[in-house]
Amino acid sequence: MRNVFLFIGRHFNFLFFLVLQIIALSFLFRFNKYHEAAFLNVSTEITGRINERYNNIEYYFQLKKTNEALVQENLRLRQQLKENYEGPDSLRRMINDTIRVDTGQRLLKYRILEAKVVNNSVTAMANYLTIHRGFDQGVRPNMGVTGPQGIVGSVVNVSKNFATVQSMLHYQFGVVAKLKNSRETGTISWNGQSPLFVTMKNIPKSVKVNIGDTVVTSQTSSLFPANLMVGTIADIVPDPSSNFYTLKVRTATNFSTLEYVYVIDNLQYDEQKRLEDSTRKKIQ
Amino acid sequence: MSELLKNIIRFILFILVQVFILFKMPPLHRFVTPYLYFLYILWLPFSLSRAALTFIGFFFGLCLDYFTKTPGLHAAACTLIAYVRPFVIGLLISQEGADKNYIAPSFVSMGWAPYATYAIVLTVLHHSYLVLLEWLSFGNFMYFLGKVIASTAVSLLLILVTELLFFRKQKFRTNTI
Numbered sequence: 001m002r003n004v005f006l007f008i009g010r011h012f013n014f015l016f017f018l019v020l021q022i023i024a025l026s027f028l029f030r031f032n033k034y035h036e037a038a039f040l041n042v043s044t045e046i047t048g049r050i051n052e053r054y055n056n057i058e059y060y061f062q063l064k065k066t067n068e069a070l071v072q073e074n075l076r077l078r079q080q081l082k083e084n085y086e087g088p089d090s091l092r093r094m095i096n097d098t099i100r101v102d103t104g105q106r107l108l109k110y111r112i113l114e115a116k117v118v119n120n121s122v123t124a125m126a127n128y129l130t131i132h133r134g135f136d137q138g139v140r141p142n143m144g145v146t147g148p149q150g151i152v153g154s155v156v157n158v159s160k161n162f163a164t165v166q167s168m169l170h171y172q173f174g175v176v177a178k179l180k181n182s183r184e185t186g187t188i189s190w191n192g193q194s195p196l197f198v199t200m201k202n203i204p205k206s207v208k209v210n211i212g213d214t215v216v217t218s219q220t221s222s223l224f225p226a227n228l229m230v231g232t233i234a235d236i237v238p239d240p241s242s243n244f245y246t247l248k249v250r251t252a253t254n255f256s257t258l259e260y261v262y263v264i265d266n267l268q269y270d271e272q273k274r275l276e277d278s279t280r281k282k283i284q
Numbered sequence: 285m286s287e288l289l290k291n292i293i294r295f296i297l298f299i300l301v302q303v304f305i306l307f308k309m310p311p312l313h314r315f316v317t318p319y320l321y322f323l324y325i326l327w328l329p330f331s332l333s334r335a336a337l338t339f340i341g342f343f344f345g346l347c348l349d350y351f352t353k354t355p356g357l358h359a360a361a362c363t364l365i366a367y368v369r370p371f372v373i374g375l376l377i378s379q380e381g382a383d384k385n386y387i388a389p390s391f392v393s394m395g396w397a398p399y400a401t402y403a404i405v406l407t408v409l410h411h412s413y414l415v416l417l418e419w420l421s422f423g424n425f426m427y428f429l430g431k432v433i434a435s436t437a438v439s440l441l442l443i444l445v446t447e448l449l450f451f452r453k454q455k456f457r458t459n460t461i
Contacts, residue, residue: 013334017367020342021360027349028356028417043350054304121352123311125418128353164353193314256310 035141035156035166048130048162051119059259066259073148110225111265113138115145118162122169122195122255129153129165131261139163144223144264150252151175151230152261154223163263169195169255176221177230180214182207188215188230188249195255197234200247207245209236215249222269287329287387295344298324303351306442315427315434320442321348321358322410325366326403327390327452330383334370341366361414365406376402385457391447392454403443404436411436 008015027038059066119130133139135158143155145165153167154175166173169190177200178185186202200215213233219226235248302321309318325341332340345362349355376398377383386393389402411432419428 013338013367016335017338017363020338020363024342024345024356024360024363025417026356027346028354028360031355038355040350040355047351119351121307123307123309123317124352124354126354195311 032172040157041159044130044157044159044162044164048118048132048159051130052132055116055118062257062259065257069148069257070260109266109268111267113263113265115139115163115261115263117258117261120167120255120258122167125171125192127167127169127195127255128156129167129258129261131163131165131263132161133263134159134161134163136160138265139263140265142223142269143266144221145261146224146228146264147253147258147261149229149254151217151224151228152253152255152258155263165261167255168198168251168253175223175230176218177215178218179203179207179209180216180227182209185218185220186245186247196250198231198249198251200233200249201244203245203247205243205245209233209245209247211235215247222266222272224264291328294324294327295347299344299348299351302348307352313434315430316438317431317435318442319411319414319435319439320446322362322365322406323443323446325362325369326406326443327388328366328369329388330373330386334367337366337369338363357414357417360417361410364413365410368409369406372402372405386454387457388452388454390452390454392452404440407436407439407443408432411439 030036031040113133115131115133117129118132119128121127121129129145129152131139131145139155139158141155141158145152145154151168153165153170153173155163156166157164168175168188171190171192173188173190175188176185177188184203184207186200188198188200190198203209211233215230215233217224217226217228217230229252231249231251231253233247234250237246237248239246298321302319306318306320321344324344325337328337328340341362341364342359345357345359346355348358352358373383373389373394377394382393389399391399393399394402415428415431415435419425
């Protein structure tokens with residue numbers, strides 16, 4: 001026993017160093033796997049406050065760009081108004097509209113919450129955004145996040161008033177997307193090379209693909225409603241050994257100028273998830 | 285200003301500069317990440333004990349980590365260089381007893397060549413360990429090599445600029461009076 005204490009006394013510095021290394025590495029690998037770490041809630045709240053201060057100043061320099069993005073978005077939405085579409089009436093049969101006005105809440109699938117971005121990074125391998133809307137304001141982990149131009153990422157962590165969003169520019173991010181023309185689905189991921197491009201995989205080579213084709217979200221993704229803009233195909237990477245295309249997609253969202261985002265709350269997600277989980281259990 | 289207060293202000297400034305200026309810069313290339321924050325550890329006084337130095341390194345890295353949402357990554361690298369620092373100083377110190385006569389490592393207290401070597405060794409060590417940890421979950425070997433070399437070059441340039449801009453006057457202290 002005495003020798004043990006002597007050993008610890010003699011190598012105290014080295015042992016202390018080892019202990020700190022192990023703590024740091026366990027933080028890191030735990031976080032990479034489950035996106036949770038010690039003190040993360042408290043620290044998100046504190047760093048969120050500091051980021052908010054910084055953002056209040058930086059925001060003025062971005063006003064012009066933010067305004068332009070919002071005008072563009074308004075224009076797009078106005079274009080979709082029902083009043084803009086009118087054709088000759090071709091209906092021959094009376095149909096009773098059975099939509100239940102009063103109970104429309106039950107049919108609502110996606111609720112959209114707006115949020116201000118207070119911190120944002122594009123230069124790292126694992127990029128996160130911090131938004132100023134947290135648990136108290138209805139944000140939960142695993143909600144989709146979209147910007148004015150296209151999808152942005154998904155919520156991974158929530159504190160009282162802030163939430164961190166795993167951006168599409170994160171090596172662990174993945175989402176199901178489809179080609180708008182052929183409705184063929186594939187998966188979107190990021191290879192860490194450029195913040196302007198993501199990679200789309202699993203599109204069979206039998207499908208006709210052109211540069212400039214639009215990629216939108218698929219209805220099978222539980223994070224996003226269908227047909228939200230993801231990006232456009234910028235390049236087709238040649239890969240003769242595979243039966244699937246590797247497509248380089250230019251993201252619709254400009255991540256470095258993001259000021260406002262929308263958090264998408266899928267109200268029917270819990271039910272769907274419960275059913276899918278119980279099915280999985282039944283099979284085992 | 286007392287040495288403690290000076291170091292506390294430096295602690296905050298280095299983290300804020302790293303998070304809100306250097307990390308906000310538009311990316312030059314995917315290999316280049318401008319790191320400067322670890323200069324804080326290089327500037328810590330000689331008189332700190334090794335355990336204290338290691339702990340400050342860990343805590344400093346962890347503070348930065350909570351800003352970048354990578355808990356443990358910078359903490360691990362900072363702990364390593366803070367632990368290795370006394371060995372490197374012990375090897376490189378040129379003047380007899382410079383660590384007793386001066387407060388902190390600098391061009392003045394150590395001399396140009398030893399201080400430059402000291403900065404280069406710790407920078408390379410910090411970057412290699414940091415990129416290695418990143419590489420374990422992501423990337424390939426060329427990425428590792430390229431990023432270490434490019435980031436080290438940029439960091440050394442930043443350190444040189446900082447040293448010249450904020451020249452630290454070091455008084456020669458003796459205990460013979």
